[in-house]
Amino acid sequence: MSEQSIHTSVPAELAPPGKVGRLSRLMHRSERARGYGLIAPALTFMLCAILLPFAILVVMSFWTATGFDFDTSFSLENYKQALERPIYAALLERSLWMSGIATVAAVVLCYPMAYFVAFHVHRHKMFWIILMTLPFWTSYLLRVFAWKVVLGYEGVINSFLISVGLIEEPLEVLLYSQSAVIITLAHAWAAFAILPMYVSLEKIDRSLLEAATDLGDGPVMRFLRVTLPLSLPGVISASLLIFIPTTGDYITPALLGGPDGAMIGNLIQKMFGPINNWPMGATLSILLMLCISVICVLFILLTLFVRRRIS
Amino acid sequence: MSEESYIHRRNRPLQIYAVIFLILLYVPVLFLPLFSFNDSLYTTFPLTGFTLKWYEELWTRDAMWAALFNSIKVGLFVAAASTFLGIFAAKAITRYRLPGRGPIVGFIMLPLVIPLIIFGVALLVLLSRLGVPLSLYTVSAGHLIVCLPFAIATLIPRFEGFDQAIEEASADLGENGWWTFWRVTLPMVFPGVLASFILTFTVSFDEFIMAFFLTGTQPTLPVYIWGQLRFPQSFPSVLALASIIIAVSFVMVILSLYINRGAQFGGTKGSGHD
């Protein structure tokens, strides 16, 4: 190869064009403009579809219902009622309590599973992850429905216990109880708990564990002093990812809860449905959001505090 | 095994726990197909006999078919729209130094963590104040809120999984942003695009909470099922329908995860320059 060949074989017009459009210059100048331009459609939609409705919901929570219409003058009546009538507070408290228990159960039961896959599965890891998260991708409604089949008055457990002769009458506590709701919630959201915990366990540098062992920690101390603190971010996000959505759930309590197992979501749904008191429904939604926010902030502060104490 | 290190040595109790965990994870759902083939109105043991009549009955329900097509229509639209928007959003998030990137991403991901009932009622209130009648369009809008975070979360690892230098090489070789996107970016992220499409379709197809508030006269399939749950005599057909839906969902999700393998959960491949 010589100098000639490369220079003669390439046409002269190969040199990049010197003229550059105005817009092109502007876009080149501002990397930010390009980035914001790309994200703008998605962001605009989300702003319109989240903030706008939410703003109206807040406004509506200060209205009052008058028969089939609304009184649109500003009023704190709904909030007053929500605070004064014990039924609202009790329902809200029960929702948070049931979600809390379901969250703790899901996180505690899923942690060993996430740990197992992160540390003890070496081949076909992807297969295990898919296996653990697959149910999550199928219809929530149908998963809850499945529990109704299992726990029902004439369901799997009762009929099985009767047919083997352990009981004579169906147990009523199984369906339409708080425990039925809690079991179902914990089960249905298990995949949501596993993923973040798995990711944070998987990220832990294995040499840290070897170092802890080398420095004299046994398996238990090593877990408490290294693995657990390092996987805490995963535990926190898993907890929040389950707790927040489940507090507003209404499918599970409606199908499995009965009167004792009803949650605030059921009431909100009824306010927008049969009761037809939209402003009250809006107020309850806002109160639910406020409670969730406060609890989440407290929870994050607490875990940060605990982590600082551990390390 | 000799290849196992001290840290990774076998833990028998944990293995047993994992197996039990998986069994309990799947068993409740597996009762649905089991009883859908049972020749009885009730989901009770002992089983009374094998039958396909619930599936046959399903075949004759026009309302179910109408609801199915509604769900497919909404699902296809939502999958296309959320994946389309998601591609550009994911590119912006992974490729540009955007001030306020964290809050923007957090905001877009909000629907993953906030109770959907809140979004449902808020959207319902807005639509009714604007005088927009409830229809499949309003359901689609609601589902787009739910699906966009899934689309973006599926696509981001794909963008992170390939070195930005590859796009820069294209620019360096004379291609502008548009051509670079067609010739390099899209082929590179294509498995993610396909996976995002299938996943968002599945999510939309199965979504009930939003659809419940935003459906007009044309119910989607989950809304139809919810309505049928009130009638004990429809119970076995619902079981049959649920079995089919779950089977199809499983296949679609496995398919999308398989297509998008190698880019799961953030990946571990880092990229960057000094």
Add this chain to the structure above:
Amino acid sequence: MTEDAYISIRNVDKYFGKFQAVDDVTIDIGQGEFFSLLGSSGCGKTTLLRMLAGFENPTHGEIYIDGQPMSDVPPHHRPVNMVFQNYAIFPHLNVRDNIAYGLRKHKLPKAKRYEMVDEMLDLIKLPDYGDRRANELSGGQRQRIALARALILRPKVLLLDEPLGALDKQLREQMQLELRQLQRTVGITFVFVTHDQEEALTLSDRIAVMSEGRVLQLDTPSGLYERPHSRQVASFIGTMNFFEASVKGVQGEKVDISVRGLGDIAARTTGQSLAEGEKVQVAVRPEKFVLTADQPGTPSSSVPGIVETSAYLGERSHFFIRLEGLDQTVAVSAQNSAGTQAFGDGSKPVWLSWTEDSLVLLPPE
């Protein structure tokens, strides 16, 4: 701007947020030059290269290529092409389509395009590789493809971002030779980024040594090695012995200095003006010292010492010698011969001698 400068970097600053990656850099590069940016990681060399390519914009200052200001010109309109650090070979395309990637715009007939690609494949000594997929290539092959992909567009300037960093030592040395040869063949200006000083010395016509965003010294390889301007440059390139000294007297270029460990000796300035009593540093390369068993005939430029440790490296040996009045040992590198074996045991004193030319005067730290 200098008349004959082909690339002209004028007072360029680059900030990433508050962090200043490049600090007031001014460099002129001539046409057909093999120019290197040398520095440790984070010194701003890659940022500077990316500004030439157009992936980053200077916060202040301007870059001219062939007389044209570049600030408003996006990467795809610049007359430069780049070989990326990890080569950035398109994984979804085969070798031929990778090399032909940039030709799309030029609307050439397919036959012509293939002809050009085949010529490039010959040039990089990979004929018959056109149909290979990118993931079937070795590191060295990927590097050549990246070169071909850039060179086929006949850029005015070729930018290379540590292109040999990912290769093993043997391959790297071979590619260095080929790269230099290729640059002479095509006659294109090369701007080469590396952290490997040996590589920079081997390849370049001129080198800019960078640290913390600034150019410390811009010189030819021998200039950098023989006449470093600062202790930082001197110690970055090769090994250097440093001695504290003060100026006793000045007569034109000639200065008398008092050097700790070496005594009162004569030296020559390299342009800088010195005053009596001024503190300076004296820098001497290890191979500039001469080691002898007996005192040489020039008592004013020799001192006795004791060999403390030595390292045998085959062709050469390194000796670390303790001198009176000096805390650190002095490194001396000597060609191995029958005589040098005897220095190793440290039992007898040895004599260290030097010439005036081998002393470099540097400003104090």
